[in-house]
Amino acid sequence: RHKFWETQPVGQFKDVGDTSLPEGPIEPPTPLSEVKQEPYNLPSPYEWTTCDMDSEDTCTEVYNLLKSNYVEDDENMFRFNYSKEFLSWALRPPGYYKSWHIGVRAxxxxxxxxxxxxxxxxxxxxxxxxxxxxxxxxxxxxxLRSKRLAPVMIKEVTRRVHLENIWQAAYTAGVILPTPITTCQYWHRSLNPKKLIDVGFSRLGPRMTMSRTIKLYKLPDSPATPGFRKMELRDVPAVTRLLRNYLSQFVVSPDFEENDVEHWLLPTEGVVDSYLVESPETHDVTDFCSFYTLPSSILGNQNYSILKAAYSYYNVSTKTPLLQLMNDALIVAKQKDFDVFNALDVMHNESFLKELKFGPGDGQLHYYLYNYRIRNALRPSELGLVLL
Ligand code: YNC
Ligand code: MG
Structure with a gap:
């Protein structure tokens, strides 16, 4: 059934539930001298290119490819429209390798x-x-779909990852592959219900009028929590401590150090927003919330071409109840003119989704590890990882 994936060191469907298999790497690393030195072969009209994401022109080419060809919803009404600034941020974290930014050209x-x-x-x-x-x-x-180009691309990125002496990977996909470590659901909180209904993102509920719907999703003009403010550079050590301590309870999570927190969580205009609660008495940082900006193109609507979406990223509450913290996140997202606030049912998110009027989405998001076996699938609430 999966001609390619059956050949890869990933958990296979036939092994689901086999408790005799050990957790951890499926294959041991090979000596670097045994890693294939040349790129995999592409069909002859195509060639490999390494994309220099420092270059404005290359960034624009990647942006344009994704804008027209990347992920769509099941009904082909929306397509992710990652901004150039976002791509430049997402692809250049501390210690990144340019060789892992792989393109194919005609x-x-x-x-x-x-x-x-x-x-x-x-x-x-x-x-x-x-x-x-x-x-x-x-x-x-x-x-160029359905020509088995994807397996070649996956093998080539794997080869280049191996050349850096790295043997495991994490990824998410909307499709089911062998085999998810967990399957999550997206939830959506309307901020601009009229536009969401007009573009077909949501529908008027039964026995609901537009004006009742607008009232239902209304939010206060400003956050309620005393000491709620934007994260700044000086907060990196405190946020790192807060986040490391919080993430340690999940089965799978990133191991963030200060330089990672500076990159991934310090606010970047139009890309990532982070807020925290600084206790007005002690000046301790007690709570944190963040979201990233990922608009979608609206395909074939007369009135609107872009859906402005915020995606919940990492949130930590120690003093402010998570429900109140996330309500404040919704308020600032609304102030910033987002149309919708999305969140997965990962970490402790289930505790606020229904109460804060998020509704379940249709598509699912499956999480995978490459060359690392987990004995039993996790519950989404055991996952402490958000990929972009
Ligand atoms: C997918 N999303 O099953 P089998 S997510 C992985 N992730 O293989 P072809 C995928 N594999 O089943 P097409 C996949 N989608 O025969 C399909 N596949 O074993 C598998 N869409 O290849 C599929 N972006 O080239 C099948 O298919 C084989 O032309 C078929 O190309 C697929 O970024 C794709 O959704 C997705 O652009 C490129 O449809 C194309 O259809 C497309 O004939 C719209 O491929 C955009 C889209 C995917 C977003 C993502 C994560 C990718 C993870 C890749 C796996 C990484 C493994 C770890 C590598 C490093 C290891 C180390 C160390
Ligand atoms: Mg193909």
């Missing part, structure tokens, strides 16, 4: 037709911290 026209990326991350699985690649932005131009 030899004749030099047009970029496919893409896949990795970035390095320390991921903790139970009490082991494992160096991994986070694989993202796999995309093949619509006109």
């Amino acid at each position: 030899k004749a026209s030099k047009k970029l037709v496919a893409f896949i990326t990795g970035v390095p991350a320390r991921i903790r699985v139970r009490d082991e911290v494992v160096m991994m690649a986070e694989i993202n932005f796999l995309c093949v131009h619509k006109k």
Whole structure:
């Protein structure tokens, strides 16, 4: 059934429930001298390119490929529209490798037709911290689909990850592959219900009028929690401590150090927003919330072309109830003119989703590890990892 994935060191469907298999790496690392030195072969009209994401022009080419060919919802009404600033942030964390930003060009026209990326991350699985690649932005131009290009791209990124002496990876996909470590659901909180209904993102509930719906989703003009403010550079040590302590309770999570927190969580205009609660009495940082900006193109609507979406990222509450903290996050997202606030049912998110009027989405998001077996699938609430 999975001609490619059956050949890969991933948990296989036939092994689900087999408790005799050990947790951890499926294959041992090989000596670096035994890693294939040349790129995999592409069909002859195409060639490999390493994408220099420092270059404005390359960033624009990648942006345009994804804008027209990346992930759509099941009904093909929306397509992710990652901004250039976002791509530049997502692909250049501390210690990134340019060689992991892989493109495919048509030899004749030099047009970029496919893409896949990795970035390095320390991921903790139970009490082991494992160096991994986070694989993202796999995309093949619509006109080149179903030609088995994706397996070649995956093998090539794997080869380049191996060349850096890294043997594990983490990734998410909307499709079921062998085999998810957990399956999560997206929940959506309307901030601009009229637009969401107009573009077909949501529907008017039964026995609901537009004006009742608008009233239902109304939010206060400003956050309620005393000491709630934007995160600043000087907060990096306190946020790192808060986050490390919080994430340690989940089975799988990133192992963030200060430089990671500075990169991934310090606010970047139009890319990532982070807020914290500084106790007005002690000046301790007690709570933290964050979301990233990922608009979607609206396909074929007369009135609107972009859906502005915020995605819940990492949130930590120690003093402010999580419900109140996330309500404040909704308020600032509304102030920033987002149309919708999305969250997965990971970590402790279930505790606020229903009460804060999030509704369940249709698509599911499956999480995977490459070359690392987990004995039993996790519950989403045991997962402390959000990929972009
Ligand atoms: C997918 N999303 O099952 P089998 S998510 C992984 N992730 O293989 P072809 C996928 N594999 O089943 P197409 C996949 N989608 O025969 C399909 N596959 O074993 C598998 N869409 O290849 C599929 N982006 O080239 C099958 O298919 C084989 O032309 C078929 O290309 C697929 O970024 C794709 O959804 C997804 O652009 C590129 O449909 C194309 O359809 C497309 O004939 C729209 O491929 C955009 C989209 C995917 C977003 C993402 C995470 C990717 C993870 C890749 C796996 C990484 C493994 C770890 C590597 C490092 C290891 C180390 C160390
Ligand atoms: Mg293909």
